Amino acid sequence: MGQALEEVLLAHKLAPTAGERRRRTDELIDHVGLDPSCRHAPPNALSGGQRQRVAIARALAVEPELLVLDEPVSSLDVSVRAQVVNLLLDLQAELGLTFLFIAHDLALVEHVSDRVLVVYLGRVVEEASAEDLYRRPRHPYTQALLSAIPPDPRSSEVGRRVVLRGEVPDPGRPPSGCPFHPRCPHPLKDDQCVRDRPVLAPKAPGHLAACLKEPGSSGPERLLTGS
Numbered sequence: 001m002g003q004a005l006e007e008v009l010l011a012h013k014l015a016p017t018a019g020e021r022r023r024r025t026d027e028l029i030d031h032v033g034l035d036p037s038c039r040h041a042p043p044n045a046l047s048g049g050q051r052q053r054v055a056i057a058r059a060l061a062v063e064p065e066l067l068v069l070d071e072p073v074s075s076l077d078v079s080v081r082a083q084v085v086n087l088l089l090d091l092q093a094e095l096g097l098t099f100l101f102i103a104h105d106l107a108l109v110e111h112v113s114d115r116v117l118v119v120y121l122g123r124v125v126e127e128a129s130a131e132d133l134y135r136r137p138r139h140p141y142t143q144a145l146l147s148a149i150p151p152d153p154r155s156s157e158v159g160r161r162v163v164l165r166g167e168v169p170d171p172g173r174p175p176s177g178c179p180f181h182p183r184c185p186h187p188l189k190d191d192q193c194v195r196d197r198p199v200l201a202p203k204a205p206g207h208l209a210a211c212l213k214e215p216g217s218s219g220p221e222r223l224l225t226g227s
Contacts (some may be wrong), residue, residue, distance in 0.1 A: 001046065002039035008061040023220070028057040033087060049080035053087070060091070070102045071212055085112065106149050110134050118142045121171045121179045124200060135208040140184050166167035180213065188212055 005025040008014075009160040029036060032053040033217070043051060052072065054200060059067055072083040072088070089112065103109050109116060116133045118126040118141065126139040137143045145163040164183045169175055175182050181193040198210040 001029075001030070001035075001043075004043075004054060005061060007058055008058050010161050012062055014062065024061070028061055030056045031060060031091070047080075047093075048076050052076065052084055056084075056091070058084075058089060064097070065101065066098045068100045068102070071104070073106065073108070074103065088112070101201070106145060118145065121169065121174050123179065123210065125180065125211070126207075126209045127200065128204075132204070132207050136204070136207070138203045138207060139147050139180075141180050142185065142209075144185070178210075 001027050005028055006015075006021045008069065009021050009024055015024050015152075020032065025039070026036065028037060034050060034053050034057070038046065038050065038054075052087070056072075069088070073084050076084060085108065088099070092096060099112070101109065101112055113130045116126075116128060116130050117124050118133070118139065120141050121126065126133065126137065126142045128138075137146055140162075144164050147160065147162040160210065162185055164185070166183045169182065175194075176197075177195050178187075178193045178198050181187050184193065187193040192212055197213060198212045200208045200210045201209075203209045
């Protein structure tokens with residue numbers, strides 16, 4: 001593990017001497033909550049959570065301002081997942097980091113995010129603060145995604161599940177007009193969704209969506225409650 005961390009420092013010429021590399025790797029090991037004895041451990045001797053902490057330490061070695069986290073906890077057990085998420089949030093506060101957090105776990109996205117972008121076929125279809133997006137989703141794809149979150153068992157409120165029709169199209173050959181129109185549960189009746197491609201536009205202050213329907217028109221805005 002120590003060698004894996006030192007490789008980053010060598011590649012970026014951040015610690016020219018062995019002593020400096022040792023000091024810096026010790027700091028990184030401590031930062032991510034690993035025991036110093038892990039320094040000499042081979043990868044197959046580390047747990048999944050420990051290996052993920054090593055990956056985080058390697059990223060921190062270059063003192064970044066932005067970290068891109070692509071499904072950083074999806075392969076971990078639930079208890080370990082919570083530990084790694086808490087570590088990331090602590091590091092964010094301590095080091096002033098910005099995270100680009102990419103995940104399919106919508107409950108986790110809500111927990112860690114300030115702003116959320118929803119992507120369909122490689123295009124952003126909605127962008128808003130986490131609070132506004134989860135309570136007033138404006139795009140039908142976002143509404144369907146949020147409706148799939150299991151309801152809070154402590155709540156007596158139950159939302160309506162939206163089941164999308166058809167299959168996801170080939171991203172290399174997207175449909176005409178709105179890429180979501182073949183699966184949309186409430187497209188416009190004059191085939192405008194088939195003809196015209198919507199652009200990301202304001203639907204409310206700080207809330208953008210790529211949908212031809214005007215805010216307040218028919219179609220559910222809040223499909224999930226108690227989440």
